[in-house]
Amino acid sequence: MTPFDAELTTALNKRREQQRYRQRRTSQSPQDANVVVDGSTYLAFASNDYLGLANHPQVVSALQQAAEDSGVGSGASHLVHGHTHHHHSLEQALARFTGRERALLFSTGYMANMGVISALAGRGDHVYQDRLNHASLLDAGIVSRAKMIRYRHNDIEQLESLLAKESKDSKESKDSKAGHTKRKLVVVDGVFSMDGDIAPLQELSALCQRYHAQLMVDDAHGFGVLGKHGGGCVEHFNLSSEEVPILVGTLGKAFGTFGAFVAGSEALIETLIQFARPYIYTTALPPAIAAATQASLALLQNDFPRRESLHQLIAYFRQGAASLGLPIMDSLTAIQPIVLGDDNTVLKAAHFLRDNGVLVGAIRPPTVPEGTGRLRITLNANHCEADIDRLLRLLAEACACS
Numbered sequence: 032m033t034p035f036d037a038e039l040t041t042a043l044n045k046r047r048e049q050q051r052y053r054q055r056r057t058s059q060s061p062q063d064a065n066v067v068v069d070g071s072t073y074l075a076f077a078s079n080d081y082l083g084l085a086n087h088p089q090v091v092s093a094l095q096q097a098a099e100d101s102g103v104g105s106g107a108s109h110l111v112h113g114h115t116h117h118h119h120s121l122e123q124a125l126a127r128f129t130g131r132e133r134a135l136l137f138s139t140g141y142m143a144n145m146g147v148i149s150a151l152a153g154r155g156d157h158v159y160q161d162r163l164n165h166a167s168l169l170d171a172g173i174v175s176r177a178k179m180i181r182y183r184h185n186d187i188e189q190l191e192s193l194l195a196k197e198s199k200d201s202k203e204s205k206d207s208k209a210g211h212t213k214r215k216l217v218v219v220d221g222v223f224s225m226d227g228d229i230a231p232l233q234e235l236s237a238l239c240q241r242y243h244a245q246l247m248v249d250d251a252h253g254f255g256v257l258g259k260h261g262g263g264c265v266e267h268f269n270l271s272s273e274e275v276p277i278l279v280g281t282l283g284k285a286f287g288t289f290g291a292f293v294a295g296s297e298a299l300i301e302t303l304i305q306f307a308r309p310y311i312y313t314t315a316l317p318p319a320i321a322a323a324t325q326a327s328l329a330l331l332q333n334d335f336p337r338r339e340s341l342h343q344l345i346a347y348f349r350q351g352a353a354s355l356g357l358p359i360m361d362s363l364t365a366i367q368p369i370v371l372g373d374d375n376t377v378l379k380a381a382h383f384l385r386d387n388g389v390l391v392g393a394i395r396p397p398t399v400p401e402g403t404g405r406l407r408i409t410l411n412a413n414h415c416e417a418d419i420d421r422l423l424r425l426l427a428e429a430c431a432c433s
């Protein structure tokens with residue numbers, strides 16, 4: 032072993048001792064309520080494919096047809112030669128769907144968040160973030176070199192006092208890197224990815240307007256799930272583009288495909304095209320993925336029974352879990368975490384479920400704060416009540432043993 036590998040191995044061993052060593056398992060089936068992983072069949076509550084579109088025949092067929100007419104690879108970045116009619120038409124459809132002037136595709140949600148925050152904020156600017164924001168938003172805040180200020184989860188009062196303090200201190204000084212008036216960006220998950228609760232966007236938007244800050248919402252887990260047409264948090268709260276000027280969605284969750292988008296004004300999207308480095312310096316998504324997403328967008332908007340079944344399952348799970356005394360959280364979305372505390376307890380419970388044929392996410396720090404390890408249970412429109420009954424029975428047993 033080289034000295035470098037020995038050094039890496041020491042850190043890996045430490046990770047193992049902390050019970051935080053992560054391992055990949057290999058799926059051998061498409062996303063669905065029942066999946067095959069490492070040769071065994073499981074009932075799965077671990078995917079973000081909330082509407083069951085990742086293997087929907089219309090989505091698969093749109094992908095196949097587009098691959099036949101456009102091939103697989105896009106060949107270049109959007110700005111060089113990779114922007115196809117499939118990408119363009121999806122961007123227009125996403126703009127209509129979100130009620131924004133324009134939308135822009137990114138290769139992943141992580142890159143969209145990096146791109147937006149670092150294009151809009153820099154030295155001298157302020158980025159305010161909820162403590163429980165997704166890692167991609169927090170990382171983007173660091174990379175942007177703006178001053179990053181984190182406020183307690185959903186604590187509007189604390190955010191207000193931080194904004195008020197900054198306004199007093201700065202008095203409109205023009206010292207940001209771009210020479211514009213110091214910019215304030217308030218950044219938040221629409222639906223918190225590990226907790227499933229919804230950010231108080233109406234209050235956040237009012238606060239942003241009062242303190243001349245821009246509100247950025249990453250609604251990765253709200254699109255498809257919330258709103259009559261699956262328009263996510265902004266549809267749920269009926270928020271306009273003035274109230275939420277920067278809206279991010281990811282396509283790998285309820286859309287069932289891959290990639291991400293940012294929706295907003297003409298000026299915002301042109302700014303991202305010119306200045307967002309993760310947009311500029313990367314190969315465009317495969318065009319067939321864009322075509323498949325257009326098929327999934329139509330289903331996500333118009334297949335009302337599908338969304339309705341998901342919401343019935345969420346209510347059924349919550350009712351059953353509450354009657355068993357399981358520690359559910361305040362979540363009306365497809366993410367239904369059971370917080371168990373220390374890492375060992377979480378791992379034991381997840382292993383017990385797996386040994387009994389049920390897959391759930393075992394989420395531990397640093398993904399969640401210390402002492403709040405949890406089973407991240409995600410529901411899917413393809414589950415049925417009998418699936419939930421089986422899950423609940425096993426959860427009750429797992430929690431009784433822990």
Ligand SMILES: Cc1ncc(COP(=O)(O)O)c(C=O)c1O
Pocket residue numbers: 138139140141142144165167220224249251252281282283290291
């Ligand atoms: C809130 C949130 N934003 C962004 C992302 C990143 O999206 P992607 O997986 O497309 O990179 C995720 C999850 O992965 C997420 O949960």
